[in-house]
Structure formats: structure tokens, C-alpha cells
Amino acid sequence: MTLEVLHVPPTGAVAGPPLLFIHGSYCAAWIWETHFLPFFASLGFDCHALSLRGHGGSDGTVEWASLADYVADVAQVAAALDRPPVLIGHSMGGLVAQHVVADGHPACGMALLASTPPSGLGASSLHMMAHAPDVLFQLGLLQSLGPHMVSPNVMHRALFSDHTDPNHVVWMMNHLQKESTRITAELLLPARPWPPGGAPVPVLVVGGDADKFLPVSAFNETAKHWQGELHVLAGAPHGLMADSHYWRPTADLLLDWLRRNTV
Numbered sequence: 001m002t003l004e005v006l007h008v009p010p011t012g013a014v015a016g017p018p019l020l021f022i023h024g025s026y027c028a029a030w031i032w033e034t035h036f037l038p039f040f041a042s043l044g045f046d047c048h049a050l051s052l053r054g055h056g057g058s059d060g061t062v063e064w065a066s067l068a069d070y071v072a073d074v075a076q077v078a079a080a081l082d083r084p085p086v087l088i089g090h091s092m093g094g095l096v097a098q099h100v101v102a103d104g105h106p107a108c109g110m111a112l113l114a115s116t117p118p119s120g121l122g123a124s125s126l127h128m129m130a131h132a133p134d135v136l137f138q139l140g141l142l143q144s145l146g147p148h149m150v151s152p153n154v155m156h157r158a159l160f161s162d163h164t165d166p167n168h169v170v171w172m173m174n175h176l177q178k179e180s181t182r183i184t185a186e187l188l189l190p191a192r193p194w195p196p197g198g199a200p201v202p203v204l205v206v207g208g209d210a211d212k213f214l215p216v217s218a219f220n221e222t223a224k225h226w227q228g229e230l231h232v233l234a235g236a237p238h239g240l241m242a243d244s245h246y247w248r249p250t251a252d253l254l255l256d257w258l259r260r261n262t263v
Contacts (some may be wrong), residue, residue, distance in 0.1 A: 028056025208236025
């Protein structure tokens with residue numbers, strides 16, 4: 001299967017292992033293109049962002065794609081790199097990264113940004129029902145009828161801080177797509193991604209305390225499960241890498257962690 005991979009080579013001397021970015025639900029590799037790919041490439045990292053099957057420009061159909069299918073996609077792209085990468089996953093992509101590592105595929109680190117926790121989204125869905133029911137309703141519209149039926153104002157509040165230009169939200173919504181029906185069900189109660197034996201993989205977990213999708217307890221769970229380093233950004237939303245204000249604090253945390261753990 002041919003998968004779309006956006007590649008931004010490093011500027012100057014190589015600073016560390018390649019970085020492989022894994023997007024979340026309803027989007028594709030383009031979500032990393034504005035900020036993270038050029039930022040980390042300018043600092044010497046070889047940057048790759050894939051679109052999972054049925055997303056963006058990748059082959060395949062999305063409707064019945066499974067978590068195992070997405071894990072296979074990441075493993076395929078990672079195996080083609082010249083050395084094991086650092087996996088950087090957002091939201092659903094974070095859970096995919098966890099399963100890639102749990103299945104024993106080589107990786108020299110894992111950064112989980114606003115990531116689905118190992119236990120899945122069951123508890124988080126209850127959190128959203130209680131604290132952001134309009135966001136949950138809009139996600140249902142996005143999945144069933146497509147992005148043209150979704151309110152830009154609600155999705156702005158769901159994904160971004162007030163610092164982000166509403167025009168950027170509209171641009172993003174024009175790029176959104178439906179997600180796999182199968183995986184939306186799987187994410188509620190997935191099999192747990194148990195850390196493999198041997199030397200532990202360095203793990204960074206970053207979340208925001210203004211995330212409408214995931215409570216801080218989800219980030220605590222993920223960090224504890226992987227014995228990872230946890231940072232919770234005050235006021236940060238779910239779309240950490242795309243928010244006009246919070247992308248840079250998130251990137252700075254990731255850069256510091258990369259330099260301490262993977263160089």
C-alpha cells in the first residue's frame with residue numbers, strides 16, 4: 001500500500017534520529033505541515049509525517065480501517081527510514097504510536113501529544129458529555145455527515161485557544177474528513193498497549209488542562225503506564241501542534257526532551 005509521507009529534510013548537521021509524526025482522527029499529514037515539520041527540520045531533524053490509510057493522499061479506504069491497520073501503516077513507514085525514529089503522535093495517533101511500540105517495532109522514543117490514553121476513550125467520552133456536550137454532538141455530525149455540517153465556532157472552542165485566527169479554523173475544517181467507523185468504536189475500549197520487555201523506550205507525554213476531549217487524568221494515566229515524563233500546559237487546548245499560541249511551548253518541550261533523551 002502506498003502511503004502519503006510528507007518529508008522535510010534537516011537543515012545543516014543532523015541533530016538526532018528521524019522524527020515520524022502520526023496524525024489523529026479526521027485529518028492527515030497536513031496537520032503537522034504549518035509548524036512542527038519546518039520547526040524541527042530547521043533544528044537538524046529529519047522530519048516525516050504520514051497519512052494513515054484512507055487519509056490525505058494515502059491509498060486504501062478509511063471506513064473499516066482498524067487500529068491494527070494503522071499500526072501496520074506506521075510500522076511500514078518507520079521500517080523504510082535509515083534508523084528507528086522517534087514516534088510523535090497526536091490524539092488517536094498517540095494511541096497508534098503506543099501500539100507500534102508495544103508490538104515490538106523499533107523506535108528510539110515516543111512523544112504523545114494530547115494522546116488517547118492506553119485504556120481508550122470510554123472515560124473521556126463521559127468527561128466530554130458532562131463538560132462539552134456540544135463538542136460531542138459536532139463530532140457526531142462530522143463522522144456521520146462530513147465536515148460541511150460542523151460549526152466552525154464550536155470546533156474552534158474544541159480544538160484551539162482564543163489565540164488562533166478563526167480563518168485558520170475554517171481552513172482546517174475544509175481539510176477534515178470522516179474517520180473509520182470501526183476505529184471510533186475500537187477507541188472506546190481498545191486492547192492495552194503493554195510496554196515491551198527490555199530497555200524502556202523514553203516517553204514524553206504533553207497535554208493541556210483546557211483540552212475539551214481529554215481530562216488531565218488521561219495524561220496522568222498515559223505517563224504512569226509508560227513511566228514517561230509528563231507536562232500539562234496551563235490553558236492549552238487539544239490541538240497542541242496546530243494552535244497559534246500553544247504550538248511553540250509544545251515544540252519547546254519536545255525539543256528539550258529530544259535533546260536529553262535521544263541524541
